[in-house]
Amino acid sequence: MTPLVIAQVTDCHLQNDPDRDYQGFDVERHLDRVIDDLLLQTPAADMVICSGDLVHHGGPEGYQRLSQRLAHLPVPSYWIPGNHDDAQLMLQAGHQHGSQLNQRTVVAKGWAIILLDSTSDPDGQGGGSLSRSQLTFLEQQLQQYSTHHCLVVLHHNPLPVDSDWQDRIMLANADQFWAALAPHQNVRAVINGHVHQPWELVRGDVRVIMTPATSVQFKAGCQQLILEDDPVLSLPAYRWLTLHGDGQIETSVKRVAG
Numbered sequence: 001m002t003p004l005v006i007a008q009v010t011d012c013h014l015q016n017d018p019d020r021d022y023q024g025f026d027v028e029r030h031l032d033r034v035i036d037d038l039l040l041q042t043p044a045a046d047m048v049i050c051s052g053d054l055v056h057h058g059g060p061e062g063y064q065r066l067s068q069r070l071a072h073l074p075v076p077s078y079w080i081p082g083n084h085d086d087a088q089l090m091l092q093a094g095h096q097h098g099s100q101l102n103q104r105t106v107v108a109k110g111w112a113i114i115l116l117d118s119t120s121d122p123d124g125q126g127g128g129s130l131s132r133s134q135l136t137f138l139e140q141q142l143q144q145y146s147t148h149h150c151l152v153v154l155h156h157n158p159l160p161v162d163s164d165w166q167d168r169i170m171l172a173n174a175d176q177f178w179a180a181l182a183p184h185q186n187v188r189a190v191i192n193g194h195v196h197q198p199w200e201l202v203r204g205d206v207r208v209i210m211t212p213a214t215s216v217q218f219k220a221g222c223q224q225l226i227l228e229d230d231p232v233l234s235l236p237a238y239r240w241l242t243l244h245g246d247g248q249i250e251t252s253v254k255r256v257a258g
C-alpha cells in the first residue's frame with residue numbers, strides 16, 4: 001500500500017482586511033508562498049490539514065479567502081479551529097466550500113485521522129480545552145477504528161514546550177486527553193499547531209509533533225512572546241507527514257523562502 005501523505009498547514013492568522021499585517025508581517029503573502037510551494041511538490045500530498053488559528057478574529061471573508069486558495073490544490077482540505085478562530089464562521093465556510101472541510105474523521109490507507117476542537121472553555125489568554133463531548137467523540141472514534149493506525153489532530157499542544165508563557169496556554173485538560181488515549185494501542189501520533197515552532201516529542205508510545213506557522217514564528221524557550229528573528233527559522237513553514245501502512249511516520253518541516 002502506498003503511504004498516506006499529509007501537508008499540515010497551521011496558524012495562518014489571516015486578518016479580515018487582507019492588507020492588514022499580523023505582528024508586522026504580510027501573513028496573506030506568507031500563506032500564498034506556502035500554497036505556491038505545495039503546488040510545486042511532486043508527488044502532491046494526498047490531503048491538507050489546517051490545524052487552527054486560520055483567521056485572526058475576522059469575519060467570513062478570511063475563511064472564504066483561505067478556502068479559495070486551498071481550492072488551487074488538487075487535494076481535499078480539512079479544518080479545525082484554534083483559539084483565534086470563530087468556529088461557527090469556520091463551519092459555515094466549510095459548508096459553502098465543500099463538506100470535507102468539516103469532516104471530523106478521515107479514513108484512508110489504513111489510517112484514521114481524528115480531528116478535534118480544543119477551543120472549549122477559553123481562558124481569554126489563548127488557552128483552550130476539549131469539551132466532554134469532544135473527549136467522548138475521541139474515545140468512540142478510537143474504539144471504532146481500533147484496527148486502524150490513528151493520528152489525532154488538535155490545535156492546542158497537549159505537552160509543554162519549555163516556554164512559560166506558552167505552557168500556561170497549552171491544552172488545559174491535557175490529563176483528560178491522555179487518559180482518553182491510554183486504553184488504546186492504535187494511536188501513533190498527535191499533531192497540533194498553536195506553538196508557532198517545531199517540536200517532536202514522545203509520550204509513552206505516542207509521538208507528539210508540533211508545526212511552525214505559515215504566518216510568524218515564536219522564539220523557543222522564552223518567558224514571554226518573542227518573535228523568531230533567525231533568518232531561516234522565521235520563514236513561513238508547513239509540515240510533511242508520510243504515514244506508512246505499518247504505522248511508522250516520517251515527517252519534516254518545510255520552510256519557504258520568499
Ligand SMILES: [Fe+2]
Pocket residue numbers: 011013052053082194195196
Ligand atoms: Fe496561532
